[in-house]
Amino acid sequence: MNQSVKAYRAAILHSIADPAVVGVEQSYEYFEDGVLVIDNGQVAKVGPAEQVLATLNGVEVIEYSNALITPGFIDTHIHYPQSGMIASYGEQLLDWLNTYTFPTEQQFSDKAHASDVAGIFLKELLRNGTTTALVFGSVHKQSVDAFFEACESLNLRMIAGKVLMDRNAPDYLTDTPESGYADSKELIQRWHGKGRLHYAVTPRFAPTSTPEQLALAGKLYQEFPDLYMHTHLSENLKEIEWVKALFPERSGYLDVYDHYQLIGPRSVFAHGVHLCDDECQRLAETGSAVAFCPTSNLFLGSGLFDLNKMEQHKVRVGLGTDVGAGTSFSQLQSLNEAYKIMQLQGKKLDPFKSFYLATLGGANALYLDDKIGNFSTGKDADFVVLDYNSTPLMSYRMQQAKSFEEKLFALTMLGDDRSVKETFAAGVSVHRRG
Structure with a gap:
């Protein structure tokens, strides 16, 4: 077994384009039960667990319950x-x-x-x-x-x-x-x-x-x-x-x-x-x-x-x-305030656009979208694991959510540093919540 390969299982979200350009529905990929495969610090594969697990051949799979994996x-x-x-x-x-x-x-x-x-x-x-x-x-x-x-x-x-x-x-x-x-x-x-x-x-x-x-x-x-x-x-x-x-x-x-x-x-x-x-x-x-x-x-x-x-x-x-x-x-707190700024102008900020700004949009602004910002194959494995149960209120709110979009919006309104379970840079854990 290749020791440099690891896999991480949870719900997974990443942006693939700007919602303002392609529309919200075409701007992201979401896997309710997904697997992210990392090889030597880079993204090797991402997709539904049912498909990806069958290809792993004994690779260690680290599972997170009640969690969402996004790009860093x-x-x-x-x-x-x-x-x-x-x-x-x-x-x-x-x-x-x-x-x-x-x-x-x-x-x-x-x-x-x-x-x-x-x-x-x-x-x-x-x-x-x-x-x-x-x-x-x-x-x-x-x-x-x-x-x-x-x-x-x-x-x-x-x-x-x-x-x-x-x-x-x-x-x-x-x-x-x-x-x-x-x-x-x-x-x-x-x-x-x-x-x-x-x-x-x-x-x-x-x-x-x-x-x-x-x-x-x-x-x-x-x-x-x-x-x-x-x-x-x-x-x-x-x-x-x-x-x-x-x-x-x-x-x-x-x-x-x-x-x-x-x-x-x-x-x-x-x-x-x-x-x-x-x-x-x-x-x-x-x-x-x-x-x-x-x-x-x-x-x-x-x-x-x-x-x-x-x-x-x-x-x-x-x-x-x-x-x-x-x-x-906290970029989650920044998105909380960004939503309010838009509201004060009579405008809306969709939660998928929010996460685009915090990930792939930032990478595009920095001309680094060939290296970071989403889970395209070959990009740096910089990612974060967000905890749906990070606080009692967050946990209770998630139980009421009727869609993933509702969960995502609640994360931007209620989330902060407590929502971050683990952070990875180039495939290495650089922060794990105590």
Whole structure:
């Protein structure tokens, strides 16, 4: 018997396309009694237990009762240095940065501190079923080294970058255009493409970088193949007015990034709450993506993200928690808030679209849908086992459900870290609930 092959039996759900493109019924596969077969860290087969079990020839089968197996969740926008300031009270974006964020990030000049927080951060992601994330470090290059070292030890597929910030921030957190470029380049050469790790050029947002720094960031983004670019865009109305004042020669916020060649495939713009039609069209035609961060948009009072508008313009969209402005590491909780954001706009969010955003949609936004996001043969075996009986209320609610769709919606409304029974990265268990 091949010892590298294992099989996992439970209800299984995975997305195969965007419901907005093919319709809900054609967008997923669901096996009420399914088997997922893993060989050497990759998906070998998935299907109904009745069919797959007959082909296994003595392979060990691990069974989960009252459980749902899905692909691992994908977080397209999160700040690991802000883990310790999650749930900080009472500010909107710009005051919140000065009051909480910048003092917290100052501590990451100490690599030992950065390593400690990286370990806590990854444990939280995995406890919540997130197996891939696009991650802000701090301005200190050692913060990114610490993060990637922790990811490498767990063989996780992660993307991260050093913040670039040379103005409108405390002196203890600023770099220069030249040092930011040199430090980022050093990190790219050390980490980008190593194992399952990827690098993102990471200007914090336009107001905290001079034109000179943005120009060098654009040069860097164009200089290496398959790099990511990760920043913020149109989150808050006061922020947008500030950008207009700082860059009066540009036609809008997105045009600042466009001018400095920071827009294109693998560019991910967090938030995008206040985008006009022309900006959405430009994002779509350049293959850029937007990270929908529902909990932080509500927590900081930034506004309501218009998912339907993004769909109409065919913009790639992933789901982000935005910790620490977000209020939970849980993508299930993010989907809870996303549903409410849509309701406030008189729109609906189907539960199958929700799970698409948290899995294959995120993979598509990150240009990783050939590697992760569903259970197509040959993809990385990053997956999560969700427990239908994770709390007494969840268990009782599931007993009342008359369809799988109803169960799925209840998971997004009631689920959190307690719903995650086990998390796997490249076929290896990296979290098991006690």
